[in-house]
Amino acid sequence: xxxxxxxxxxxxxxxxxxxxxxxxxxxxxxxxxxxxxxxxxxxxxxxxxxxxxxxxxxxxxxxxxxxxxxxxxxxxxxxxxxxxxxxxxxxxxxxxxxxxxxxxxxxxxxxxxxxxxxxxxxxxxxxxxxxxxxxxxxxxxxxxxxxxxxxxxxxxxxxxxxxxxxxxxxxxxxxxxxxxxxxxxxxxxxxxxxxxxxxxxxxxxxxxxxxxxxxxxxxxxxxxxxxxxxxxxxxxxxxxxxxxxxxxxxxxxxxxxxxxxxxxxxxxxxxxxxxxxxxxxxxxxxxxxxxxxxxxxxxxxxxxxxxxxxxxxxxxxxxxxxxxxxxxxxxxxxxxxxxxxxxxxxxxxxxxxxxxxxxxxxxxxxxxxxxxxxxxxxxxxxxxxxxxxxxxxxxxxxxxxxxxxxxxxxxxxxxxxxxxxxxxxxxxxxxxxxxxxxxxxxxxxx
Amino acid sequence: xxxxxxxxxxxxxxxxxxxxxxxxxxxxxxxxxxxxxxxxxxxxxxxxxxxxxxxxxxxxxxxxxxxxxxxxxxxxxxxxxxxxxxxxxxxxxxxxxxxxxxxxxxxxxxxxxxxxxxxxxxxxxxxxxxxxxxxxxxxxxxxxxxxxx
Numbered sequence: 001x002x003x004x005x006x007x008x009x010x011x012x013x014x015x016x017x018x019x020x021x022x023x024x025x026x027x028x029x030x031x032x033x034x035x036x037x038x039x040x041x042x043x044x045x046x047x048x049x050x051x052x053x054x055x056x057x058x059x060x061x062x063x064x065x066x067x068x069x070x071x072x073x074x075x076x077x078x079x080x081x082x083x084x085x086x087x088x089x090x091x092x093x094x095x096x097x098x099x100x101x102x103x104x105x106x107x108x109x110x111x112x113x114x115x116x117x118x119x120x121x122x123x124x125x126x127x128x129x130x131x132x133x134x135x136x137x138x139x140x141x142x143x144x145x146x147x148x149x150x151x152x153x154x155x156x157x158x159x160x161x162x163x164x165x166x167x168x169x170x171x172x173x174x175x176x177x178x179x180x181x182x183x184x185x186x187x188x189x190x191x192x193x194x195x196x197x198x199x200x201x202x203x204x205x206x207x208x209x210x211x212x213x214x215x216x217x218x219x220x221x222x223x224x225x226x227x228x229x230x231x232x233x234x235x236x237x238x239x240x241x242x243x244x245x246x247x248x249x250x251x252x253x254x255x256x257x258x259x260x261x262x263x264x265x266x267x268x269x270x271x272x273x274x275x276x277x278x279x280x281x282x283x284x285x286x287x288x289x290x291x292x293x294x295x296x297x298x299x300x301x302x303x304x305x306x307x308x309x310x311x312x313x314x315x316x317x318x319x320x321x322x323x324x325x326x327x328x329x330x331x332x333x334x335x336x337x338x339x340x341x342x343x344x345x346x347x348x349x350x351x352x353x354x355x356x357x358x359x360x361x362x363x364x365x366x367x368x369x370x371x372x373x374x375x376x377x378x379x380x381x382x383x384x385x386x387x388x389x390x391x392x393x394x395x396x397x398x399x400x401x402x403x404x405x406x407x408x409x410x411x412x413x414x415x416x417x418x419x420x421x422x423x424x425x426x427x428x429x430x431x432x433x434x435x436x437x438x439x440x441x442x443x444x445x446x
Numbered sequence: 447x448x449x450x451x452x453x454x455x456x457x458x459x460x461x462x463x464x465x466x467x468x469x470x471x472x473x474x475x476x477x478x479x480x481x482x483x484x485x486x487x488x489x490x491x492x493x494x495x496x497x498x499x500x501x502x503x504x505x506x507x508x509x510x511x512x513x514x515x516x517x518x519x520x521x522x523x524x525x526x527x528x529x530x531x532x533x534x535x536x537x538x539x540x541x542x543x544x545x546x547x548x549x550x551x552x553x554x555x556x557x558x559x560x561x562x563x564x565x566x567x568x569x570x571x572x573x574x575x576x577x578x579x580x581x582x583x584x585x586x587x588x589x590x591x592x593x594x595x
Binding site for chain 2: 043055240247275278279281284
């Protein structure tokens with residue numbers, strides 16, 4: 001059998017089994033094992049690839065950022081951040097819709113996963129929005145869209161996985177994600193203001209009320225400062241920043257705001273232990289799948305085709321990759337997509353002389369968009385389930401929001417200087433700058 | 447589930463100790479090996495637990511939209527696929543484990559096989575939990591994913 005046929009069989013079997021209801025990691029491994037029988041690759045070395053996929057120190061950050069999100073949600077201290085969002089923005093048109101977006105921006109700075117954000121918002125703000133007359137479809141679409149910011153604004157689990165597997169600076173990706181994260185947030189606010197339901201008009205909060213809400217939310221809002229401050233100062237790696245943030249929640253936030261929670265801690269710790277293994281075994285399986293794909297020279301063929309179409313034009317290459325990832329993101333989860341297609345991304349990034357952090361940010365924004373696109377829009381599926389609306393209804397209400405994401409992706413492609421401004425100033429080496437040999441500062445190639 | 451909790455608590459403590467010893471100027475290098483050991487075993491123990499609770503990532507669950515004999519057929523077929531993959535994890539994971547005695551982890555010089563062992567162990571647990579699901583599902587019907595978790 002030719003390599004093309006083997007790749008087709010491997011991908012086809014994965015999708016067939018996956019859509020039949022076999023868990024993603026097992027469907028991936030089944031595809032790889034079957035195809036390995038037709039190659040000289042020994043099956044024990046596929047098992048070694050499973051191991052190699054997760055034997056990466058940077059991936060240790062994943063459980064810690066999941067733990068931070070879980071602890072914040074389970075200890076029920078997110079209510080104070082919602083109160084602050086309401087005080088700041090609850091009075092404008094579509095007040096609660098604006099609160100959902102602003103809260104998601106705050107929460108994204110603490111948690112790296114959309115799932116925790118969807119769970120919090122569906123439990124807290126969704127019932128109140130329903131009472132105010134927002135349609136269930138709009139609520140699900142907005143919550144899902146806002147939750148994608150968790151993958152853009154640091155700390156982001158997608159950025160950790162991308163950085164760990166693609167050997168790209170995770171700190172650089174964190175900082176590069178800020179601009180698109182804020183753009184998506186602002187875009188959602190503009191959309192809610194002009195095109196969303198009006199909702200109840202509340203009175204503008206007074207300065208003392210805002211100050212009281214800010215004081216209440218101050219302890220949780222220190223977490224992004226700890227995480228980014230530790231990483232940018234070079235004092236912590238992303239993994240260590242995650243540990244310190246988790247310890248800060250356990251030692252400061254929970255004792256101050258919800259002391260009774262400690263009784264539940266062992267149970268939630270065990271749950272987090274289970275929770276982190278789910279994406280990581282998918283990473284292990286995807287890494288074996290990606291390795292076999294590379295062995296069969298799939299990435300080389302695809303990247304050669306893309307390079308021949310785009311002719312070395314970095315923006316066209318990024319547009320082609322965005323198109324590829326929009327299609328891929330419709331059918332498979334972001335984490336396996338990153339790992340399986342990383343060889344193609346790396347190849348094209350090098351050939352077109354694109355900054356790896358820039359490419360990473362564009363891919364991550366595209367995959368975050370994939371969280372709300374059918375048929376496999378994970379955030380939208382969860383939001384629809386939690387708010388009790390049919391997926392089809394939520395999908396229809398999310399269509400207009402696609403404009404916000406597409407505009408953000410195009411902005412990221414065509415304005416790299418804006419996207420890379422933060423990494424360039426705070427982590428210059430992450431974007432290829434090097435220390436000036438004759439003095440202070442850095443020299444950054446164009 | 448308990449093993450998952452132990453693993454996450456274990457590598458949290460070892461990362462904290464790693465930071466503390468580094469700040470004190472006397473880093474314990476072996477702590478990184480301890481951390482990775484907890485991490486790897488936690489992933490594979492969690493994989494087995496997630497199989498039992500139907501908590502894995504799914505692309506779609508066609509079987510849950512069916513009923514009667516067709517649902518039974520697809521539910522069992524899906525689990526047979528998982529069983530086949532788990533059996534490969536046990537046997538080929540075991541061969542990989544034996545191969546792991548030829549590589550050593552630094553700085554402790556422990557054979558890499560000590561980490562590779564997690565794969566066949568995970569395979570054994572997945573087989574047990576999947577057989578349990580098939581037997582229970584055959585007798586009482588298969589629960590939807592939400593009910594199972």
